[in-house]
Structures are given as structure tokens and as C-alpha cells.
Amino acid sequence: MIKIDFVKSALTKDGFYLKNDQILKWLYDRRNTIKVNIQKIKFSELVNWGFEKETHNLVHSSGKFFSIEGIKVNTNWGSALEWTQPIINQPEIGYLGILTKKIDGVLHFLMQAKIEPGNINYVQLSPTLQATKSNYTQVHKGNPPNYLEYFRNRTSSSVVLLDQLQSEQGARFLRKRNRNIILETNEEIEIKEDFCWLTLGQIHHFLGYDNVINMDTRTVISGIPFGNYSRDTINLYEAITPMHSQDLEFSSGMFLSAIENDNHKYSFEEIISWITELKSKYELTVDRIPINELKDWNISETKISHKDGKYFNIIPVHAEIENREVSAWTQPLVESVQEGIIAFVVKKFKGVFHFLVQAKLEAGNLDIIELAPTVQCLTGNYRKGMNEYEVPFLDYVLENMDSDKVKYNTYQSEEGGRFYREQNKNLIIDAGDDFSEDLPENYCWITLNQLKTFIQFNNYLNIQARSLISAIKFI
Amino acid sequence: MIKIDFVKSALTKDGFYLKNDQILKWLYDRRNTIKVNIQKIKFSELVNWGFEKETHNLVHSSGKFFSIEGIKVNTNWGSALEWTQPIINQPEIGYLGILTKKIDGVLHFLMQAKIEPGNINYVQLSPTLQATKSNYTQVHKGNPPNYLEYFRNRTSSSVVLLDQLQSEQGARFLRKRNRNIILETNEEIEIKEDFCWLTLGQIHHFLGYDNVINMDTRTVISGIPFGNYSRDTINLYEAITPMHSQDLEFSSGMFLSAIENDNHKYSFEEIISWITELKSKYELTVDRIPINELKDWNISETKISHKDGKYFNIIPVHAEIENREVSAWTQPLVESVQEGIIAFVVKKFKGVFHFLVQAKLEAGNLDIIELAPTVQCLTGNYRKGMNEYEVPFLDYVLENMDSDKVKYNTYQSEEGGRFYREQNKNLIIDAGDDFSEDLPENYCWITLNQLKTFIQFNNYLNIQARSLISAIKFI
Numbered sequence: 001m002i003k004i005d006f007v008k009s010a011l012t013k014d015g016f017y018l019k020n021d022q023i024l025k026w027l028y029d030r031r032n033t034i035k036v037n038i039q040k041i042k043f044s045e046l047v048n049w050g051f052e053k054e055t056h057n058l059v060h061s062s063g064k065f066f067s068i069e070g071i072k073v074n075t076n077w078g079s080a081l082e083w084t085q086p087i088i089n090q091p092e093i094g095y096l097g098i099l100t101k102k103i104d105g106v107l108h109f110l111m112q113a114k115i116e117p118g119n120i121n122y123v124q125l126s127p128t129l130q131a132t133k134s135n136y137t138q139v140h141k142g143n144p145p146n147y148l149e150y151f152r153n154r155t156s157s158s159v160v161l162l163d164q165l166q167s168e169q170g171a172r173f174l175r176k177r178n179r180n181i182i183l184e185t186n187e188e189i190e191i192k193e194d195f196c197w198l199t200l201g202q203i204h205h206f207l208g209y210d211n212v213i214n215m216d217t218r219t220v221i222s223g224i225p226f227g228n229y230s231r232d233t234i235n236l237y238e239a240i241t242p243m244h245s246q247d248l249e250f251s252s253g254m255f256l257s258a259i260e261n262d263n264h265k266y267s268f269e270e271i272i273s274w275i276t277e278l279k280s281k282y283e284l285t286v287d288r289i290p291i292n293e294l295k296d297w298n299i300s301e302t303k304i305s306h307k308d309g310k311y312f313n314i315i316p317v318h319a320e321i322e323n324r325e326v327s328a329w330t331q332p333l334v335e336s337v338q339e340g341i342i343a344f345v346v347k348k349f350k351g352v353f354h355f356l357v358q359a360k361l362e363a364g365n366l367d368i369i370e371l372a373p374t375v376q377c378l379t380g381n382y383r384k385g386m387n388e389y390e391v392p393f394l395d396y397v398l399e400n401m402d403s404d405k406v407k408y409n410t411y412q413s414e415e416g417g418r419f420y421r422e423q424n425k426n427l428i429i430d431a432g433d434d435f436s437e438d439l440p441e442n443y444c445w446i447t448l449n450q451l452k453t454f455i456q457f458n459n460y461l462n463i464q465a466r467s468l469i470s471a472i473k474f475i
Numbered sequence: 476m477i478k479i480d481f482v483k484s485a486l487t488k489d490g491f492y493l494k495n496d497q498i499l500k501w502l503y504d505r506r507n508t509i510k511v512n513i514q515k516i517k518f519s520e521l522v523n524w525g526f527e528k529e530t531h532n533l534v535h536s537s538g539k540f541f542s543i544e545g546i547k548v549n550t551n552w553g554s555a556l557e558w559t560q561p562i563i564n565q566p567e568i569g570y571l572g573i574l575t576k577k578i579d580g581v582l583h584f585l586m587q588a589k590i591e592p593g594n595i596n597y598v599q600l601s602p603t604l605q606a607t608k609s610n611y612t613q614v615h616k617g618n619p620p621n622y623l624e625y626f627r628n629r630t631s632s633s634v635v636l637l638d639q640l641q642s643e644q645g646a647r648f649l650r651k652r653n654r655n656i657i658l659e660t661n662e663e664i665e666i667k668e669d670f671c672w673l674t675l676g677q678i679h680h681f682l683g684y685d686n687v688i689n690m691d692t693r694t695v696i697s698g699i700p701f702g703n704y705s706r707d708t709i710n711l712y713e714a715i716t717p718m719h720s721q722d723l724e725f726s727s728g729m730f731l732s733a734i735e736n737d738n739h740k741y742s743f744e745e746i747i748s749w750i751t752e753l754k755s756k757y758e759l760t761v762d763r764i765p766i767n768e769l770k771d772w773n774i775s776e777t778k779i780s781h782k783d784g785k786y787f788n789i790i791p792v793h794a795e796i797e798n799r800e801v802s803a804w805t806q807p808l809v810e811s812v813q814e815g816i817i818a819f820v821v822k823k824f825k826g827v828f829h830f831l832v833q834a835k836l837e838a839g840n841l842d843i844i845e846l847a848p849t850v851q852c853l854t855g856n857y858r859k860g861m862n863e864y865e866v867p868f869l870d871y872v873l874e875n876m877d878s879d880k881v882k883y884n885t886y887q888s889e890e891g892g893r894f895y896r897e898q899n900k901n902l903i904i905d906a907g908d909d910f911s912e913d914l915p916e917n918y919c920w921i922t923l924n925q926l927k928t929f930i931q932f933n934n935y936l937n938i939q940a941r942s943l944i945s946a947i948k949f950i
Contacts, residue, residue: 002744093755163748165755179755269477272931273638279933280568280640280654366842367933456747457932458754458842 002161003227004236005184009107009200010226011240011475016103017197020205027212030113030194031123037320038117042301046316046330056292056299058314058332064134066090066418068304068314068332070291071174077282077361084294086304086314087364088334088418089174092133093165096216097151097181099128100161101189101197108197109182109221110147110189114214116416117319118333120423124214124413125206128195146192150183158185164223165458166466167370169414170362172312172334174286177366177459180220200224204473210411211423215467218412222466223455228261241475248475250407250430255474257353257448265349265445268453274444275369275460278359284368303335312336315420333420342464343375343397343427346407347435347445354445356393356431360462370462371454374443392440397429405429408471426468448472477636478702479711480659484582484675485701486715486950491578492672495680502687505588505669506598512795513592517776521791521805531767531774533789533807539609541565541893543779543789543807545766546649552757552836559769561779561789562839563809563893564649567608568640571691572626572656574603575636576664576672583672584657584696585622585664589689591891592794593808595898599689599888600681603670621667625658633660639698640933641941642845644889645837647787647809649761652841652934655695675699679948685886686898690942693887697941698930703736716950723950725882725905730949732828732923740824740920743928749919750844750935753834759843778810787811790895808895817939818850818872818902821882822910822920829920831868831906835937845937846929849918867915872904880904883946901943923947 014020043051048061058068069089074082099110114126131145136152150158162182167175191197198206203221206212227233237255241248266274292299296307304314313335320328345356360372375397400406408428413419439445446454451469454460461469489495518526523536533543544564549557574585589601606620611627625633637657642650666672673681678696681687702708712730716723741749767774771782779789788810795803820831835847850872875881883903888894914920921929926944929935936944 091758091760160745160748162744163751165751179751181751269637269931270635273635276638276640276654276656283566285566456744457935460932 003225004232005102005107006161006200006224007226007233007236008105009109010204010473011201011237012106012199013201013205013475015108015197015199015202016106017108020202023196023198023202023206026196027113027123027125031121034115034123035320035322036115036122039318040302041316041318041330043316044301045318046332049316049330049332051291055290058291062134065132068291069174070289070294071363072287072289073363074285075283075361077284084289084297085311085363086291086294086297087174088172088176090132090176094132094178095129095136095151095181096127096178096220097129097147097183098217098220099147099150099189100182100184101186102184103197106199107184108199109203110191111196111198111203111217112146113194113196115321116214117317117321117331118414118418118420118422119214119416120211120413120421124416125198125203125212125217126214127216127220130216146195150185151181154183157187158183162220162223162225164456166219166223166455166463167366167459168463170364170370170462172364172418174364175366176364178216178219180223182220182224201473201475204471207412207471207473208410211413213412213470215413215415215463218467218470219463222461222470223452225452225456226258228449229259233259237474251474253348253353254448254472256351258452258472258474259449260352260447261449263350263352264447264450265354268450271444271446271450275359278442279368282361282368284361284363284365286363309337317420334418334422335420336414336422340424341375341377341394341397341427342373342424342468343429344465344468345374345393345396345429345431345435347431349445352447354447355451356439357444357446357451357465358392359442359444362462366459369442371446371451371460371465372462373465373468376464392443396435397427400429401427405432408468410471412467412471426471428468428472478700479707480577480582481636481675481699482701482708482711483580484584485679485948486676486712487581487674488676488680488950490583490672490674490677491581492583495677498671498673498677498681501671502588502598502600506596509590509598510795510797511590511597514793515777516791516793516805518791519776520793521807524791524805524807526766530765533766537609540607543766544649545764545769546838547762547764548838549760550758550836552759559764559772560786560838561766561769561772562649563647563651565607565651569607569653570604570611570626570656571602571653571695572604572622572658573692573695574622574625574664575657575659576661577659578672581674582659583674584678585666586671586673586678586692587621588669588671590796591689592792592796592806593889593893593895593897594689594891595686595888595896599891600673600678600687600692601689602691602695605691621670625660626656629658632662633658637695637698639931641694641698641930641938642841642934643938645839645845645937647839647893649839650841651839653691653694655698657695657699676948676950679946682887682946682948683885686888688887688945690888690890690938693942693945694938697936697945698927700927700931701730701733703924704734708734712949726949728823728828729923729947731826733927733947733949734924735827735922736924738825738827739922739925740829743925746919746921746925750834753917754843757836757843759836759838759840761838784812792895809893809897810895811889811897815899816850816852816869816872816902817848817899817943818904819940819943820849820868820871820904820906820910822906824920827922829922830926831914832919832921832926832940833867834917834919837937841934844917846921846926846935846940847937848940848943851939867918871910872902875904876902880907883943885946887942887946901946903943903947
């Protein structure tokens with residue numbers, strides 16, 4: 001029942017509250033109305049943040065929010081068997097919550113035009129509620145986040161549609177997770193400034209634009225299930241799709257992959273066995289070390305950076321934003337030293353699209369490996385031949401990047417509350433028949449329906465895989 | 476297809492290789508044939524084991540196998556918010572593997588009459604292969620474990636029927652897991668001494684005896700899925716069950732609970748939401764500390780023990796066993812200071828048995844909580860009124876322990892390779908209508924079919940819950 005509501009909302013390409021062009025104008029207006037000023041500063045200019053005496057960890061004076069710490073990693077995976085790096089430690093589980101409501105029978109999602117200090121274009125569409133535990137328990141003594149009460153004090157007038165723990169970037173966060181939650185209410189909802197109702201189809205539409213839908217929205221909607229193949233679902237799809245003609249072959253194929261629960265290359269048990277084998281074989285040991293004992297990393301007045309300028313920097317910034325709970329503050333951010341690439345290669349088996357999924361070990365993973373896109377060089381140098389190690393399928397992706405095999409191609413941002421203007425190329429490439437079947441041991445073909453099943457459980461799909469999946473539209 | 480084979484084997488109460496009474500005689504003979512001698516010794520008498528100078532951790536000279544270490548635990552769960560304790564650290568993932576083969580069309584499991592130093596009655600039926608990574612990479616330079624080659628070098632003549640990572644006791648092990656794997660082969664298999672083919676129905680039969688089926692077997696078979704409700708499965712059940720009459724009401728109800736995937740009190744999504752809520756609310760921080768800095772624990776010549784004699788001791792033993800790879804050795808074992816109780820309360824909703832499941836936080840859990848039996852006081856004092864804190868539903872279980880509501884009642888052992896003669900009371904109690912519907916926040920009613928789905932994924936059901944589930948027979 002719930003799932004068919006999601007399907008219906010996903011197939012509603014334009015909204016009943018605001019039309020797509022109105023939303024674009026509204027976002028543009030918000031961007032111009034609100035004053036934003038982000039400045040890189042020195043560590044010594046941080047307020048309420050500082051390096052702890054013993055560990056040299058970068059912490060908030062309250063002991064809350066997050067801290068920048070050092071880790072030493074040992075593994076038998078890949079070619080780098082031991083390294084040290086800074087990492088974000090934020091042990092609390094926060095809310096990424098979307099409030100939904102039926103308008104004229106179609107589920108609409110309450111989205112916020114939210115400014116984050118690290119956003120490349122300042123304003124992006126974020127979930128209704130985006131709050132760390134420190135936020136909503138009000139460590140910084142600001143106003144409580146909007147709509148918090150719907151999530152914290154649930155009443156009988158609201159129903160949980162989705163409620164999952166999902167991981168963040170394992171290369172940057174130490175075992176960080178958020179609570180991804182979607183509620184449906186039948187109450188009258190006051191629409192506050194900066195908020196707006198969108199259908200899931202509209203969110204998918206704006207995922208075709210660069211940097212409009214923020215990472216937090218993407219992870220929440222990635223978990224939405226569309227149910228298994230049924231006559232009702234197919235009838236609904238066929239009733240709506242004839243109105244739209246363009247590019248429908250790929251989209252309808254994706255819809256089938258999302259609901260087909262019978263035809264797949266590998267059974268669910270086989271995929272679990274593949275994951276079990278890898279988790280048994282590979283080890284990941286992470287020890288926390290003082291940040292000033294990191295090998296190959298330097299701490300200057302203005303940044304913590306790798307000695308060869310690789311990977312990422314930790315930088316202190318001063319932020320002034322007018323529509324935030326607190327309008328001016330300082331904080332550290334992570335600054336990637338180069339753009340990344342995130343790509344899924346897809347291919348039909350038995351008439352159903354399968355995703356070429358990579359099992360990937362990252363230092364901050366809770367459970368050794370998570371399922372990742374075919375190619376994910378988030379911080380590596382992906383220009384051909386300049387990588388430190390070979391990235392499987394990278395050449396294939398680079399060679400086909402401008403071909404008509406590319407079915408999805410945008411830039412999407414990392415979360416602007418922690419990452420400074422970081423965007424990554426997001427690609428979905430339909431390989432057709434032109435693709436080798438020989439896979440490295442950590443790759444497997446999986447349908448969208450199977451991926452949606454894994455997403456329900458903790459720590460199976462990583463945030464990059466979820467981000468790409470969130471962008472898949474059906475019409 | 477695979478699942479119906481499991482059903483068929485579960486419904487085959489006596490075997491084609493050895494009959495149940497022959498197996499009992501064989502076990503009795505093995506027990507008398509093999510010489511066993513287990514002695515408690517002093518720590519100073521341990522060979523190749525010793526306390527590390529700095530941390531005082533108890534480690535093997537190879538750095539392999541396991542070690543006894545100290546942890547400091549902080550949580551906001553329950554009444555004890557901070558404590559220290561010794562814990563077993565064994566970061567490797569070992570094999571618990573069962574080789575199966577069809578004999579006259581029915582799947583038989585290759586079981587081993589295995590002696591472990593801590594076993595209460597020395598010999599118990601264990602999986603075909605029970606080996607830590609140190610074992611099978613032969614750190615102790617003994618012979619390789621029997622049948623290892625079937626699991627390590629799999630050929631096209633074997634099929635994986637089950638392959639899951641499963642957790643061990645969170646109160647005693649730091650995030651320890653094993654690879655639970657079942658293979659089916661169609662090759663001719665040499666039956667070595669101490670090995671024997673049993674149907675799943677026979678294993679269930681012997682789970683009605685005290686301490687015959689070891690913990691490792693119980694965890695492997697607990698993961699076996701019986702599929703969803705189908706006409707084929709019901710026909711199979713009805714074809715077999717008329718031959719057996721006694722006590723079938725409960726067993727057939729359990730069979731329905733195992734395969735019914737439609738009628739349940741809570742949907743799968745609601746159960747996941749319940750788990751998400753608890754994992755978001757409760758925190759678990761575990762820091763490793765030197766074992767000689769444990770508060771309230773003493774280290775003497777012969778044991779590490781709690782100052783009030785509570786919980787468990789770590790004791791050094793000398794073991795001499797004739798059918799092991801190495802026939803004499805010393806090692807530390809965990810000795811519980813008292814017997815525990817493990818009980819599931821079950822009740823029908825919508826005509827289908829549901830299990831009253833407890834979400835339980837234990838220090839060694841990988842992911843904060845795992846699903847546990849209704850009552851689990853593994854090391855507590857369960858005699859009424861003598862517990863340090865109230866255990867929900869303990870009074871109910873104690874009051875009904877001798878009534879006809881009890882449908883399963885045995886003593887089962889913990890794993891004899893780490894635990895010294897530890898057995899726990901295992902109970903399943905059918906509450907009927909006589910049971911309050913008011914549950915503490917960390918309890919939920921879940922069908923066996925739903926539990927079997929969760930088992931497939933990492934770290935959802937704890938080992939005590941799995942142990943009880945393994946004992947459920949259908950005929």
C-alpha cells in the first residue's frame with residue numbers, strides 16, 4: 001500500500017503545490033534573498049573550537065558536534081596495507097527526516113531550501129529535518145530546528161513510511177550513520193519560509209540538474225522501496241507513461257529493475273555468500289592515534305594537509321548565514337583537493353537491468369566493506385594514468401563518458417555542513433552488450449530490486465551508491 | 476528449490492545412514508574410547524600463553540588465536556552506565572561449516588563427534604568443520620582440520636546452501652563473528668572416524684536432549700530458511716506429518732510460523748523502524764584498557780575474577796585429548812560462576828506464532844543491540860529477588876517453568892573451546908492468551924519467518940536467540 005504511494009509520487013513529474021519552473025525561480029529567489037559569507041580563516045581564529053592538548057584532536061569546547069581525529073589503518077585489502085589519516089569522528093546518530101503528505105492523492109515531500117557553508121551554490125533542497133543530536137538537544141542554544149516535533153513526538157496522525165540507519169562516507173567519517181526517516185502525516189502543516197512540497201517525481205527531475213538536491217535528500221530517498229512486481233504496479237505505470245515519450249526505454253527498464261524480484265543473475269543467497277566471503281577474507285583494523293602523530297600529514301596555520309597535496313585538507317572557516325538557527329559561527333570543513341567520479345555501469349541480463357556493484361573497503365566502515373558504485377574515486381586523480389593504483393573499469397567509464405551510453409550525467413555535492421564545495425561527477429552508463437563478463441572478485445551484478453532490499457539493512461550500500469540510485473527516474 | 480530440500484530434511488525424523496538409537500550408542504562409544512583429561516592449572520603453568528608486559532593482556536606467543544583483554548564500557552542503556560570487564564578478543568573470522576549430501580533424496584549433514592576441553596560431557600555433535608583462521612592456516616603446526624579442502628577449494632561439484640556471518644556472545648567476545656556455511660556436494664565423501672551423516676530432523680531430535688548438539692551446530696542450522704508459504708511446502712508437510720501424532724499442534728504451528736510471510740503483527744518495515752529507533756537512541760562506547768586496570772576484578776595465580784564472585788572467571792587449564800590435531804595443550808577458558816537461563820515466550824497473533832524478542836545491548840556487540848530471547852540472564856542470578864536489576868518477564872518464565880506451557884526445555888552448552896562446562900537452561904514457553912500486551916520499548920513480537928529473514932543479514936540475531944531457534948522442530 002505504502003509502496004504504491006511511492007510509485008505514484010515517483011511517476012508524478014510535476015507537482016500540485018509548485019510547478020518545476022516555479023521551484024527553480026523560488027530557489028533562485030532564496031539564493032538572492034539570503035546573505036551568505038564564507039571565509040577561510042586560521043585555526044587560531046576558530047571560536048569554541050581548538051586542538052586538544054594531549055591528542056591534538058580538533059574538538060568543540062562542548063565536547064559535542066564532531067571532532068577531527070587521527071587514525072591508523074591496517075588491512076590486507078588492496079595495495080595500501082597501512083596508512084594514517086585524519087577523519088571526522090561524530091559518534092551521534094542524527095536525523096535526516098522528510099515529512100510527507102498526500103495532496104490530491106499524491107504523496108508530496110516537504111523540502112527545505114537550505115543553505116550550508118560548504119555548498120557550492122549555497123542553497124540546495126534538503127530534507128524537512130536535518131539535525132545532529134547536538135542540534136536537536138540544542139547544545140548551541142539556538143532555536144530548535146523546524147518541524148522537529150513531528151519526528152520527536154510522533155502522534156497517531158503520522159505514519160512511518162521508512163526508517164533506516166544509513167552510513168556516511170567511509171573515507172572521511174569514522175563509522176558515522178544517520179537515521180533516514182520518512183513520515184506521512186494527514187494533519188494540516190504550516191509551510192514555513194524556505195519550505196516547499198515536491199513529489200518524488202519532481203525530486204528525480206531536479207536530480208537531473210547539477211547540485212540542486214543535497215546529499216541528505218539523496219540518501220533518504222534512495223531507501224524508498226517500490227515493492228515487487230505486481231499487476232497493480234504495472235497498470236499504474238502503463239496508465240501514466242504513454243503521456244511521456246522521450247528517453248523512456250531506459251527509464252522503463254529501470255522501473256522494471258526496481259520491481260522485478262524474480263529474474264536476476266545471482267540469487268539473494270548468492271550475493272550474501274559473496275559478501276560473507278569478502279568479509280571473512282579481508283580484515284580492517286582501525287586504531288585512533290593523536291592527530292599530530294599522523295605520518296605524511298602536516299598541520300599549518302590554515303590547514304591540515306597531506307605532504308604531497310593529495311586527498312583532502314581540513315580547513316577552518318568563518319560562516320555567516322541569515323536563515324540558520326545561529327547566524328554566524330566558525331567550524332572546520334573538509335576540502336577535497338580534486339573532483340571525484342562516481343559511476344554505475346548497468347547491463348541487462350534476462351531482460352532486467354543489473355548494476356555492476358563493487359564491494360569496497362574504506363577506513364571508516366562499520367563492517368569492513370560496503371557496496372559501492374562500479375567506479376568511485378572520490379578523492380583520487382582519475383585522469384588516465386595518473387592514479388597511484390589501477391581502478392577497475394575506470395578506463396571504460398572515461399572512454400564512454402561522452403557517448404550515448406551515458407544515461408545520467410550530473411555533478412552532485414557532498415554534504416555542505418562538513419565538506420567545502422565538494423562536487424563529484426555522477427554517471428550511469430548503459431554498457432549494452434559491449435562489456436566483458438570477467439569481474440574482479442569484489443564485483444557483482446545486482447538488480448535495483450535487490451539493492452533496494454539490501455538498503456533496508458544497516459551498512460550494506462555506501463553513500464555514493466545510494467546517491468546514484470536516488471537519481472534514477474522512471475519517466 | 477534449496478529451501479524445500481531443507482524442509483524435507485527437517486521432516487525426516489530418523490536417518491538413512493544411522494538411526495537415532497545407533498547415533499546415541501556411537502556417541503557413547505566415542506566418549507568411552509577417547510581419553511580426556513582437563514585440569515585447572517596456574518597462569519604460570521600455561522605454555523605459549525602469558526601476560527603481556529605493558530597491557531597485562533593474556534596472549535598466545537604467536538599473537539594468534541585469541542587473547543583476554545580489558546574493556547571499559549560506556550552507555551546510556553539500562554542501569555549500569557559504565558563498567559569494566561575482561562573480554563575475549565579474537566578478531567579473525569573462522570569457519571563453522573557443514574557439508575551436506577543427499578542420501579536417498581534427503582539432505583544429510585556430516586556431523587562430527589567432537590571433544591572440546593570445556594564440554595560438560597566431552598563429546599558433542601559439531602559441524603563438519605570448526606576452525607579458526609589460526610587453525611586452518613596452521614599456526615599450531617598440527618594436521619589440517621578434516622574436510623577443510625571442501626570449504627577452502629570449492630569445486631563445481633559443490634553448491635553453497637547457506638553462507639552467513641554470525642555473532643558470538645556479546646558479553647564475552649569483542650565483536651567476534653564466524654562464517655556459518657552449509658555446502659551440498661554430490662561427490663563420494665569418505666566418512667572419517669568420528670563423523671556421521673544426520674538429517675536435519677535428527678539434529679532437531681537430539682536438540683531435545685541435554686548437551687548433545689554443540690553451540691556451533693546450533694548457530695549454523697539456525698540460519699536455515701524454509702522458504703515462504705507455498706502449496707508445495709504444505710503438501711509436503713501434510714504428506715509426512717500424519718504418521719506422527721504426538722504433540723503436533725505446537726510443532727505444526729511452528730512450521731506455519733516459519734513459512735508464513737503474510738500474517739504478522741508488525742510489518743518488516745515496522746520492525747526495522749523499531750530497531751532504528753533503539754540504535755539511534757542508545758549509545759555504546761567500548762575502549763580497550765590494560766587488563767590490570769580493570770576495576771572490581773582481581774587477578775590471582777589461578778583466575779581472573781570479579782571481586783564479589785559475580786559473572787565469570789578466566790581460568791587456565793591443561794587439556795589432553797586424543798582425537799585432536801594437537802593432543803595436549805594449555806589455554807585459558809571462561810568459567811561462568813552460575814547457570815543461566817534463556818527463554819523465548821511465544822504467542823499466536825492472527826493464528827501465527829510470534830516470538831517475544833528483546834533488543835539487547837551487550838558490550839561486545841558490533842552494532843549496539845542485537846535481537847535476543849525474551850529472557851536472557853546468561854551470567855546473572857536468576858533466582859527470584861536476587862538479581863541486581865529487574866529482568867522483564869523473568870518472573871513469568873520462572874512461574875511457568877514447570878507448567879504445560881513449556882514446549883521446549885533442555886540444557887544446552889556454550890562452545891567448549893572457550894567456555895568451561897557452561898550450560899544454560901533453554902526454554903520455549905507458549906503463553907496462550909494469558910499474557911499482557913504491554914511491552915517495554917525494547918521488546919517486539921516477531922514471527923519465525925521474519926526472524927529467519929533477519930538472520931540472513933549480519934548481526935541482527937544474537938547467538939542465544941539463534942540457539943533457541945535452532946531447536947524448533949516441526950514434527
